[in-house]
Amino acid sequence: NEKRNALDLLLLNSIEDDIFENPDNVSTLQKIYFDILVITKLSDLFIELSLYLYDKYNIFKNIFDTQYNDYKKMMKSIVIINPDDDYEMFCMNNSKNDRIVMLTKFYLILINNKKYDNDVFNELSNIIVHEFKLKQDDLNKKGIIEELYKHLNILIEYEVKNENSDNCINFVRYIYSNYKKHQGISKKIIFKIMDLVEKYEII
Numbered sequence: 473n474e475k476r477n478a479l480d481l482l483l484l485n486s487i488e489d490d491i492f493e494n495p496d497n498v499s500t501l502q503k504i505y506f507d508i509l510v511i512t513k514l515s516d517l518f519i520e521l522s523l524y525l526y527d528k529y530n531i532f533k534n535i536f537d538t539q540y541n542d543y544k545k546m547m548k549s550i551v552i553i554n555p556d557d558d559y560e561m562f563c564m565n566n567s568k569n570d571r572i573v574m575l576t577k578f579y580l581i582l583i584n585n586k587k588y589d590n591d592v593f594n595e596l597s598n599i600i601v602h603e604f605k606l607k608q609d610d611l612n613k614k615g616i617i618e619e620l621y622k623h624l625n626i627l628i629e630y631e632v633k634n635e636n637s638d639n640c641i642n643f644v645r646y647i648y649s650n651y652k653k654h655q656g657i658s659k660k661i662i663f664k665i666m667d668l669v670e671k672y673e674i675i
Contacts, residue, residue, distance in 0.1 A: 488513050502535045502548055510571050519581055523534060526587050536582065540592075543575045547599050554614030569619055576623045580630055597627050597639040604643070605651075609653040621661050624634070625668065632672045645675060 514517040525532040550569060555562040579596065582588045600623045606612035607620070628640040646664050651657050669675050 494645055497586055498531060498538060498632060501531065502539055505535060506571075506575075510567075514577055514581070518519070521586055522578075522581075523587065524660075526582070527587075536587075536612050539575070540579060543572065544576070544595075544599060546572050548603060550603070550616050572619075573622050573626070575598070576626050580626060584630070587635060590634075593630065594625070594637055594639065595638065596623075597631075600624055600627065602641045608647075609657045610656045613656045614658040617656050617661055617674050618658065621664060625664070628668060628672065641672075641674055648675060 480531075481664050509518060522536075526536060531675060542598050546568075550572065551565060553562045553565045576596070579588065579592065583590070600620055604617065604620045604624065607616050624640055624644070631640050635653055647654075647661075648655065648669050651662050651665065
């Protein structure tokens with residue numbers, strides 16, 4: 473409680489009290505908050521603060537919901553840039569892709585802490601599997617498949633532990649048995665899928 477009170481006081485001393493009650497501040501707070509998420513790399517303190525703010529201030533429910541909708545759009549627009557074409561854009565795009573991975577972890581934390589229900593998890597897993605399927609037959613999309621795998625790897629652990637969904641598990645089973653049919657799946661991903669199957673005894 474002392475730590476939470478200290479965090480609360482720190483926020484309220486550095487920002488006007490009514491900023492958390494003004495819905496016009498959602499977009500500004502959203503940008504600041506999720507930039508901090510990336511900087512802190514989802515530290516324990518950041519996670520604790522997020523759960524606390526979600527419970528205490530309605531505006532943070534709006535911020536997290538708004539970011540969630542943005543995140544879903546980001547997940548559907550992952551791209552890979554060749555560093556030889558534009559190295560600066562390559563670096564910026566990698567940072568964006570890393571941010572999307574961080575958001576997957578963040579929303580899974582909210583789900584694990586009962587802030588979001590399992591329907592949200594199912595929506596996330598459906599998006600990731602759908603995007604994977606859209607690109608698995610395209611030889612030029614191997615890099616995007618490798619990015620999508622990062623999210624699949626994060627979500628499948630949740631499925632195995634909670635046993636209330638099997639969307640990712642079933643998809644891993646399919647890839648394990650049918651990867652030869654899909655030229656967009658690189659050898660790197662094939663080996664990673666095999667590791668998942670062995671680790672979680674999926675087959």
